[in-house]
Amino acid sequence: MNTELIWVLAMLLLCMGCFAVNKPRTDVVALLVLVMFPLSGVLTLSQTLAGFSDPAVILIAALFVMGDGLVRTGIVYRLGDWLVRVSGNSEVKLLILLMLSVALMGSVMSSTGVVAIFIPVVLSICARMNIAPGRLMMPLAFAALISGMQTLVATPPNMVVHSELQRNGLEGFQFFSFTPIGLVVLVLGVAYMLLARRWLQPKLAAGQSGAPRLTLSALAQSYRLQEREQRFKVLSGSPLLEQQLNELALRQQYGINVVAIERQQKFRTLLLNATGNTLVEPADILLVDLIYPAQDLLPSCRELGLQPLPLANSYYSLHAHELGLAEIAFPPESTLPGKTIQQLAFRSQYKLNVVGLRRGGEALVGVLVDEKLQATDKLLVAGNWQDIHRLQQQSRDFLVLSLPAEVDEVTPAARKAPHALLCLALMVLLMVSGLVPNVIAALLSCLLMGALGCITPNSAYKAIHWPSLILIVGMLPFALALQQTGGIDLAVHSLLYLLGDSGDYALLAALFVLTAITGSFISNTATAVLMAPVAVSLANTLGASPYPFAMMVALAASAAFMTPVSSPVNTLVLVPGQYTFFDFVRIGAPFTLLVLLVSVLLVPLLFPLYPA
Incomplete structure (x- = not known):
């Protein structure tokens, strides 16, 4: 062992120790x-900094930007809505669907990019279902790692x-060579996380308040909106058709305050904010606030050509990504107390509807538009x-007091x-076709997203998680340093010396363990760079097929479950899941042993050690 190798080791x-603490x-x-x-002096400056031009690093950065585009356009939240809708109130169904969805997406794109896309989805779901994020963040990371298999x-x-196989003159793996083993590991992973989730309740971070953030549902409840919310479909013969809302006097004559309109288009439902100039069209669905919730609606519906529709949940929660609520008060210098809501002309001037008024801590009901405002009143818009x-900028007359947690989902x-x-x-x-390198495919898609207005330059740069990169x-650089200083040859000779007489299965298991342990403290990509030459060299020394040995390295590199620094996937969920280093050790180590057992049993069956 030379001096340079000792220095590298x-x-x-030292890095492993720093990561641990x-x-x-x-x-x-x-x-x-x-x-x-x-x-x-172990590496030159250009060799050390070569990672900044590594295609994998650029690819990961591009996938963060792709994730930002999916967030800004609401796709990730719609996926979250689907997960919540299908799973209902069952955390078990939610966990299963989440892991299966992540594994499916990760099978054709970077697992890091998938996690970057799903983190806001999971945080949104946890807020809605009152689940600690730590109960779902680690299953999310494990599913993303399993997707690599x-x-x-x-x-x-x-x-x-x-x-590495191709560099040695071999054909390499096929697109679905990993799939049989990966599917078995995925089933085991889902079953394991269903059991292990009971140990994933995190502690609150230091200085973090245990009080939950205000939600749309809580804000609506404090103003008694739930008992007044209703949905109506506009029928084909309705007298409301092609008329503006301010011409219909629905609020004054029928006690119906239209808040928003759902309008079906070819491929999606468009949500329109109701203003005085909004035209009513056939098949529109009116989201209304009833001024008199106890009134009999049937006569009004027949007269107006409206069909009542069921409303399982508050439409504010259903459309939280676009339709918001805010509580406002009047600062001392405001000139508005003493005026009525009708005189404020909120709908025409600010494009907002006043849907609630609290006075002395009590929510008022009935006709609010003619109510004279007092300095201590609070309005819900x-x-x-x-x-x-934009209303927040009206600092002289209005003070926005409360914005619910869903504002993060805009x-x-x-x-x-x-x-x-x-x-x-x-x-x-x-990526699947291989027409261009993966990094070029991602960069082209990012540029197209920018050209189509899905992202902005500022949002793209903010979306990249620079600490992970x-x-x-x-x-x-560790991979290159170990190769140049003889660390690879030392690893091969050590394995043969220790386990050469124990059989091929023992060598496969040892290769998996060595790869998994190495990958627990450095990038799994770097681990594969280190261990792939070891696997091929070991197989050549034994006179065996290199495919099972290479497959063991690939599977072990993806089995980076044991530390938060073993993969960017784990690093990304560390903070939102409120985990510690040893949370990954106690949950990830047993599952890594399960993956080891599956790999040792299945790999030789699919890739014979000594083909005929």
Whole structure:
């Protein structure tokens, strides 16, 4: 063992120790690595910084941007709505559907990108269902890692191992070579997380308040909106058709305050904020606030040509991405107390509807438009989130007191959702077909998203999770350093010395364990770079087929379940899941042993050690 190799191993052990105690931050440790390699002379400056131009790093950054496009257009929240709707109130169904959805998407695109897309979905679901995010974030990460075992293009380690086989003059793996093993691991993973989720209730972070954020549902309940919400479908013969709302006097004559309109288009439902100039069209669905909730609606419905529709949940919750609520008060300098709501002309001037009034802590009901406002009153307004934000700028007359948690789910480019889906489909098609490199497919899709208005330059840069990228870039030089200093040859000789007489299955298991342990502290892509040459060299030394050994490395590299730094996937869920380093150890280590058992049993069956 030469001096340079000792230095590299010492640096690697030091990094592992820093990762274990999380001091300093993982990205800071990575930057220190980038400084130490050139100073030590083990690698040149260009070799050390080569990770910044690595296609995998650029691909991950591009997928963060793709995820931002899917968030801004509301696609991820619609997926979350579907998960909630199908699973109902069952956390078990939700966990199963979440893991299956993530594994399916991750089989054709980067698992890191999938997690970046799903994190806001999971946080939204947890807020709605009152579930601690930690109970779903680790299942999300595990499903994304398992997705790397489904197809050849699912994760960079698979491509690294595939390329190593080709460099040795072999054919490499097929697109679905991983799938049989990956499906078995996926079933086991779902079953395991159903059992392990009871240990995933996280502690609150230091300084974090245990009080939940105000939600649309709670805000609506405080103003007694639920008993007044209703949906009506406009029938073909309705006298309301092709008329503006301010001409109909629905509020004065029928006690019906139209808040918004659902209008069906070819491929989606469009939500329109109700203003005085809004025209009523056939088949529109009116979301209304009843001024007199106890009134008999049937005579009014017959007269107006309206059909009452069921409303299982508050329409504010159903349309939380576009339709918002805000509580406002009057600052001391406001000139509005003493006027009526009708005189404020909220609908025409601010494009918002006043749907509630609280006085002395009590919500008033009945006709509010003629009520004279008092300085201590609070109003509840409903409308488009953008109009609510504009109201915040009226600092002289209005003070926005409460914005519910759903404000985080605003989708400023909701009407661009079909374009975002087109960009995503194009990226997946290019990746699966292999017409262009994966990184080019992702970059082309990002540029198209920008051209179509799904993202903006500012939102794209903000979407990239830079600490994760720095961590990957900082760990990549270890692979090259170990190759140049003889670390790879040392690993092969050590395995043969220790287990050469124990049989091929023992060597496969040892290769898996060594890869998994190495990948627990450095990037799984870097681990594959390190261990793929070891696997091929070991097979050649034994006179065996390199395919089962290479497959074991690929599977073990994806089995990065044991630490939060073993994969960007785990790093991404660390903070939103409120996990510690050892949460991954106690949940991930047993499951890694299960994956080891499955791999040792199935790999030799699918890839014979000594083909005839």
